[in-house]
Amino acid sequence: MTLHKTSRLRRDWQILALVAALLALVEFCVSSQFHRSVIILSMIHSVAAVGLTLLVGYAGQVSLGHGAFVGIGAYTVAFCLQRLGLPVVFALAAAVVLPGILGFLIARPILRLSGHNLALGTLALGAVFYVVAAQVRDVTGGLDPGIVDLPSMAFAGLAHERVVFWLSIFALCLAAAIAASIVDGRFGRGLMILRSSELVAECIGMNTARAKSMIFAVSASLAGLSGGLLALYLRSFNASAFGVGLSIELLMMVIVGSLSTIWGAMFGSFAIIVLPNLLEGFDQAKQVVYGVAMILIMLFAPNGLGETLFRVFTFRRKSA
C-alpha cells in the first residue's frame, strides 16, 4: 500500500535535492564562460518550461503564447530596477506576481477555446504582446535601443555570471518545488482528470473553469520569473527576444522533455539551448527542424521525447 501511496511527493523532493546538489557542483566546477552561459540559459528557460509542463502536460491546455509572459517578467524587472530603484528581490517578486495576475485575467476568456483554436488564440496573444512591446517605447525602449544597461549582479566578490548562476539554481528549485507540490496533490490529480475529460472533472467536484485559470496563472508566473532572470542575466535586450519564436521554443522544451513529469522540462531546455550552439547554421533551419521534430515526437513519443527515451533505456536495462 505504501508503495503507491505517498511516495510520489517524497520521491520528487528527493529528485529536487539531487538536482540542486548537482547544479551547485556544476557551478563550482565549470570554468568555461561559454559552458556557463549555456547552463544558465538552460536553467532560466527551465523555470518557464516547468510551468508550461503544468499547463500543457498536466492540464492539457496548449499555449503558443507564453513568450509574452517571459517578456512581461523581463520588462517588469527592468522597470523596477531602473525606474523605481527597487532591490533585485522585489523586482523578481514583481516579475512573478504581475504575469500571474495578468495570466489569471486572460485565462478565463482564452481557455474557453480548446484544441487548434486555443493554439491559435495563444499564438495571437504572443504576437500582440510582441507588437505592443515594440511600440510602447516609453517602458520597453522599443526595438532599438530596448532595455540597456541593467545593473551588474556582481555581489560580495562574486562575478555577475556566478551570482546569476546561483539565482537561477534557486529559482529553478523553487519552480520545481512548487510544481511538485501541485502535481502530487489533489489539485494535480484533478488536473489529470480534467486533461482526459472536463466532464468527469466537474462530476468529481472540481470547478474546471477556475482550475484552468489557476494553472494558467501559475504557468504565467513561472514564465515571468524566467523572464526576470533573463533580464538580470542579459542586462540589455529588446522585444525581439520575446516573439513567437520563444513561445515555440518553450513548447518544444516541454515536448522534447516530458509531458507527464516536471523533470523533463530541464532536459528539454538543455537540449533546445545546446542544439543551436552545436549545429552550424542551425538558426536558419530552426523553424523547419522544430516543426518536423514536433510532429515526429507527437506521433511516436506522445509522452515527450525525454521520457520515452528514459523508459526505453530503463526497460532495456531491466530486461537485460
Add this chain to the structure above:
Amino acid sequence: MTLQATLEIAGVSKSFGGVHAVADVSFFMARGEVTALIGPNGAGKTTLINLLTGVLPADRGTIRLEGRDLAGTPAYMRARAGIARTYQTPQMAQGMSVLMNVMAGAYRFGKHGLLGSLLRPWLVMADNEELAERAGTCLARVGVSEEWWGRPAADLPYGHQRRVEIARALAQDPKLLLLDEPAAGLNRSEADELASLLVSIAADGRAVLLVEHDMGMVMSISSHIVVLNFGRKLAEGAPETIKADKDVIAAYLGIVEEVA
C-alpha cells in the same frame, strides 16, 4: 417506515433540436433504495443522468436534492453536494494509476487547495495519506485487489474499469449515486457480484439510481422502477407491477399498441 425523498424530480424536460430526449419526467428517489431507470435505446436515460448531475441544463422542471432546488447549481457544486456518477463508457483518466483515479474521486475531501499546497507542502503529504486510505477502502469494497492499484487505470480489463469507476464515485461519499449501465460487458458472475455490491451501497443509506438493460438484475435488486420511452415516463412502480405492465412489454418488444 417513512422514507425521506433524497431526490425529487418534477416535470423535467430536455430537447436537442427537435428531439425530446427527456419530456416532462417526474419521480422520487428514497435513500437506502435502488431505483431503476429502464427503457429502450435512446429513451433518454443518459440524458436524464446528465440533467441530474448538471452537466446539461434542463429546459424545464425542478430537481431537488434533500429538498434543495438545484436549479442554477453548476455540476461541480452538485458533486460537492453529494451527487456522484459513473459513465456508460468507463472514463478512466489517461496516465493515472487505479489508486490515483479513485483518490481523485475524493477531491472534495482534500483539505489543501492550490495555495495551501504551495505554502505548506507537508500538508499535501498528510492529505494524500488520508485520501489514499479512503480510496483503498473503496477499491477493496468494489473488489479490486491491491495488486491492481498501481497499474494505469486505462489499461485495465473492462470489468475492472467499471468497478474502479464505482470506487471513484464511492470515494465522493455520495448521497445520490447514478450508475449508467454498470453491468454492460460483465459476465454473469461479475454481474451478480455487482448486484450485491449495489444492494450494500444502498444499505449505507444512499439513494442509488440504476440505469440498466440487464432485467434480471433490475428486477432482483430494485425497490422501484421508472420506465422511459422516447423521453416520456411510460410507467413506474414495484418490479412486479412493471413486469406485468402492458405498455412496458409493448415498448420493449417494439410493438406499437393499436389504439382502438
